Amino acid sequence: MIYKQRFENFDFTLLLVALCIFCIGLLSIYSATRTQEVELSKSLVTKQLISIVISLVVFTILVSFDYQKYIDFSYFIYAVSLFLLVLVLFIGRTKFGAQRWFNLGPFTFQPSEFAKLALVITLASHIGKRRVYDLSLSTVIMSILLTIPMMFLIAIEPDLGTALVLAAILFSMLYMGGIRLKHLVSIMLTGLVSLPIFWHYALRDYQKQRLLVFLNPNADPLGAGYTIIQSKIAIGSGWVFGKGWLAGTQNQLNFLPERHSDFIFSIIGEEWGFLGSAILVLLYFILIKHALSIYSRTNDSYGQLMVSGIVGMLAFQIVVNIAMTLGLMPVVGIPLPLMSYGGSSLIITMSSIALLINIGMRRTVF
Amino acid sequence: MRDKIFNTIINSLFSLLAVGLFYNQVIRAPLFMQLSQNNRIRVIQLSAPRGKILDRNGKVVAGNRVRLDCVIMPQEFIDKENGFSRLSSILGMPEDVLKKRFNRRLLNPFTPVVLAPDISKENAITIEEERFNMPGVFINANPIRDYVYKDAAAQLVGYIGEIGQKELDKLDRYGYRVNDLVGRSGIEEEYDNYLRGEDGGMQIEVDSKGKQNRVLGLKEPKEGRDVYLTVDIELQKYISELFGEGRGACVVMNPANGEILSLVSKPSFDPNVFVVPDNFKIKEILSGKSHPMLDRAISCAYPPGSIFKIAVATAALEERKLSTDREFICNGKFHLGNQVFDCWKENGHGPQNVINALKNSCNVFFYNTGMLLGPDLIAKYSQKFGFGRPTGIDLPQETSGLVPNKLWKRIKMGETWYNGETANYGIGQGYLLTTPIQVLGMTAAVANGGFLVRPHIVKRIASVDISAGSIRKLGISDNSLDVVTTSLRKVVEDDNGTGVKARVKGLSIAGKTGTAQTGRGTTHAWFVGFSPVDKPKVALVVLLEEGGKGGLNAAIMGGKIFKKAQELGLL
Incomplete structure (x- = not known):
């Protein structure tokens, strides 16, 4: 099915950059968990390696079929995703006070990760079908109505971070899909007005705590503020050249919580310094830029919309995650794509890169 | 159009990240490096x-x-x-x-x-x-x-x-x-x-x-x-126990070099209370009416009473106001103008020369001697014997005591000196105040042939010997000292001496008792002594606050201490 001509358009750089970032992540996960228990460290690195193998298999499958096929199945994918999100609330595994995972033997599956990609495909199908010059209000409202059940189900797990990622996907796809500015502004205003209600009824105490701590980390230096403070110290003390791999004292001496998952960037900052973190940010930038170049090379509106959603999703996660470790944004549990430990996140990120490459390969379909 | 704006948004967000990183990792790095050090390093x-x-x-x-x-x-x-x-x-x-x-x-x-x-x-x-x-x-x-x-x-x-x-x-x-x-x-x-x-x-x-x-x-x-x-802790402990509940002080010293063998002040306290602070017990010590923390041997000054007759006798002999032949007759009373001064023995001692007067501690004899000397000469010899200033013992809070003279009284009280005060001065009463350690210094000077030694308590620090104390010759003739020593020996060794209770079999002891008026109707009991008389190795002073007569408990204690010192090989 992969024609030679199409293969020439395969964006190897994109894949290479992604794998590069993954390798950096792997080194950091090793460094982060090494001190706790050698066995645990080995098993985490092994699990992450197994995840990348699975990711590459999924990647190959996704690249093999024309992405238009996925658009055709979009509502089925949406239904499956929604079903899984409901199911996880009943039979999911509870960890850190949140019910987000399915147990699959030694692995876990996080349906909210899958929901991100499902939403991208669903919205692409929904908006792409009706896209003329600008979007009708009914399309906009329908898109919002498609997003809200997913957001709601994820928010009550609770997983505020991923719920926000869905919002980012929605907004970037509506914007690139041609929403009228007055519609966009009214949505934003509505959101802003409903913020206090949201604060009162939707946020859990620990989430409120995190937001308050963002405003003043020293208000509770041993509790919720601890992570931000220690993360800033770790990154800042890395200086230009870093303390060296496995030599970060904040990391190795256990001052950083959640450092192999959401706060993995602070390890990069501490052990590899400004140089290392700048290179990592640059790699992410190249990744996003390549995705955007695929957008401009594609004429198909479904493809363009999917690229917009994926770029919105990835950029949002990257920027918010790194800004959070720097103390520039409140702590919301968002993994750093390709870096943070976690199979679901890795597989979904690689899948979205597969979609990007897929769209890039088949741009001359017409 | 929109893709360009989208692009710009992405670009600016990533620039923001780069700026944030640069700010934290380069500009503010020193602060965070310090904080990270503080995190991990404890002193x-x-x-x-x-x-x-x-x-x-x-x-x-x-x-x-x-x-x-x-x-x-x-x-x-x-x-x-x-x-x-x-x-x-x-x-x-x-x-x-x-x-x-x-x-x-x-x-x-x-x-x-x-x-x-x-x-x-x-x-x-x-x-x-x-x-x-x-x-x-x-x-x-x-x-x-x-x-x-x-x-x-x-x-x-x-x-x-x-x-x-x-x-x-x-x-x-x-x-x-x-x-x-x-x-x-x-x-x-x-x-x-x-x-x-x-x-x-x-x-x-x-x-x-x-x-x-x-x-x-x-x-x-x-x-x-x-x-x-220089202290012998066993002797110290023995003396401390001798006091029982009594108040007072006792110092034992080698008169030849000033080494303190014991320095006891009672009542006492347990210093361990301050080590693991026990606030209740500390309060008890600090508020104790009897001031247990006070070192009575060096920080309290008392009227010396008859003990002081040693100094007065020496002064009179040196100033040739007296010879051993000169006698005063004691009929129990001394008349001065219209004032009458009593001897402690109501019926009187009869004719007394200086040797007998010291042995019997006859007040009348020393009223007369005091009058012969006058206050300024008594003061001069007191000071020679080390009264009126610290002995220089290596302990904190030593007090000077007080040696009065005519000038002192004029300055301090704006009054002239009365003859009655001179008579009292002769028996160690009045304004005169001495510390037990000063009294011991005088005793040692008589014992060692006229040298004032600086009492000291530390022999060496680690391996450095610091015991070489200062010894000062007083310039008192051997003749006078011999007379005094002979008298003091009789105090203990004669059957009718006032210090007979201090006698110890097999030891030659010279001593002097004192019973000092406190002004409150009670008396402090003193005993000083040294042994052996010919070549003294131990001199001591015992003071019992409100302890009655010096010839009684104080002398008994003196004797016991000499005996213990002998057992411990110090004599």
């Missing part, structure tokens, strides 16, 4: 053991022992209920007392709380064994001061306490720091500089729980230097 003070204080035979008087504290690390003390109930049954203290104490002393989760200071070794072992059932509870071992002889040598040895702000302001340039222990009173204060060691420190790397990871640097603490006393 632990290693306190240097204080030097020991030992007696002349090498017996430890003040040493160090290990104090075991039961300490709680609040952060790790999770199972409070179980922990407190176990500790309560091990330590034998009610649970709510422990809880209250814990809550009162809790500062923050990282600072250990001392729950029970100075627990027994058995309890400490039990707690160590059960540590795994009580996370956060552990035993801390610290070297602390141990005053082996408790109250027997309290004023002499002194005690230690945490340095106060005032002392710190004065001493911080000598390396004293907050929470340092500093010597208070006695040898501990006087020789603090030598006794205190130099604290060391250890730099350790800790993890986020404060657990030690590795040692980064170490400065070994330097132990303080040992101080060896």
Whole structure:
């Protein structure tokens, strides 16, 4: 099915950059968990390696079929995703006070990760079908109505971070899909007005705590503020050249919580310094830029919309995650794509890169 | 159009990240590097053991022992209920007392709380064994001061306490720091500089729980230097026990070189109370009516009474106002103008020369002698014998006492000197005030043939001998001293001498008793003496506050001390 001509358009750089970032992540996960228990460290690195193998298999499958096929199945994918999100609330595994995972033997599956990609495909199908010059209000409202059940189900797990990622996907796809500015502004205003209600009824105490701590980390230096403070110290003390791999004292001496998952960037900052973190940010930038170049090379509106959603999703996660470790944004549990430990996140990120490459390969379909 | 805006948004977001990184990792890096160091590096003070204080035979008087504290690390003390109930049954203290104490002393989760200071070794072992059932509870071992002889040598040895702000302001340039222990009173204060060691420190790397990871640097603490006393602690203890509940002081000295063999002041206190501060007992000591912390041997001045007749007799002989032939007749009364002064013996002693007058302690004879000398000459000889100024003993808070003369009275009271006062001066009453150590200095000068020695209490510091004391010749003729010595020998050895109760079989002892009016109807009892008379090795002074007649308990005690000194090989 992969024609030679199409293969020439395969964006190897994109894949290479992604794998590069993954390798950096792997080194950091090793460094982060090494001190706790050698066995645990080995098993985490092994699990992450197994995840990348699975990711590459999924990647190959996704690249093999024309992405238009996925658009055709979009509502089925949406239904499956929604079903899984409901199911996880009943039979999911509870960890850190949140019910987000399915147990699959030694692995876990996080349906909210899958929901991100499902939403991208669903919205692409929904908006792409009706896209003329600008979007009708009914399309906009329908898109919002498609997003809200997913957001709601994820928010009550609770997983505020991923719920926000869905919002980012929605907004970037509506914007690139041609929403009228007055519609966009009214949505934003509505959101802003409903913020206090949201604060009162939707946020859990620990989430409120995190937001308050963002405003003043020293208000509770041993509790919720601890992570931000220690993360800033770790990154800042890395200086230009870093303390060296496995030599970060904040990391190795256990001052950083959640450092192999959401706060993995602070390890990069501490052990590899400004140089290392700048290179990592640059790699992410190249990744996003390549995705955007695929957008401009594609004429198909479904493809363009999917690229917009994926770029919105990835950029949002990257920027918010790194800004959070720097103390520039409140702590919301968002993994750093390709870096943070976690199979679901890795597989979904690689899948979205597969979609990007897929769209890039088949741009001359017409 | 929109893709360009989208592009710009992405570009600016990533630029923001780059700026944020640059700001934190380059511009603010020094701050964060410092913070990260503070995170991981702790400096632990290693306190240097204080030097020991030992007696002349090498017996430890003040040493160090290990104090075991039961300490709680609040952060790790999770199972409070179980922990407190176990500790309560091990330590034998009610649970709510422990809880209250814990809550009162809790500062923050990282600072250990001392729950029970100075627990027994058995309890400490039990707690160590059960540590795994009580996370956060552990035993801390610290070297602390141990005053082996408790109250027997309290004023002499002194005690230690945490340095106060005032002392710190004065001493911080000598390396004293907050929470340092500093010597208070006695040898501990006087020789603090030598006794205190130099604290060391250890730099350790800790993890986020404060657990030690590795040692980064170490400065070994330097132990303080040992101080060896001239004191014989067994004699000291014996004398201390002799006093019983009585108040007073006793100093024993080698008259040849000024080495103090014992220095006892009663009532006393247990200096250990200050080591592991027991506020209740400290309060009791500080507010005690009898002032147990006062060193009565050096810090209190008393009228010397008849003891002073030694100085007056010497003065009269030296000034040739008297010869051994000169007699005064004592009929029990001395008339001066229309004033009448009594002798202690109502019927009188009859004709007395200086030798008999000293032996009998005849007041009438010394009223006359006082009148012959006049106040200024008496004062001159008093000062020669060391009265009126500190002896220079190596202990803090020595007082001068008071030697009055005509000029002093005019300046101090704006009055002329009365003849009646001169008569009283002759028997050691009136304004005159002396400390027991000064009285001993005079006794020693008579014993050693006219030398004033500086009493001292420290023989050597570590291996450096510092005992060479100053000895000053008084310039009193041997003749006068012989007369006085002969008389003093009769005081003890004649069957009708006033100090006969101090007699010890097989020892030649010279002595003098004194019964000093206190002005409150009671009398202080004095006894001074030295032995053997020909080549004295031990001189002593006993003062019993409100102790009745000097010839009684004071003399008995003097005799017992001589006997004990002989047993201990000091004589």
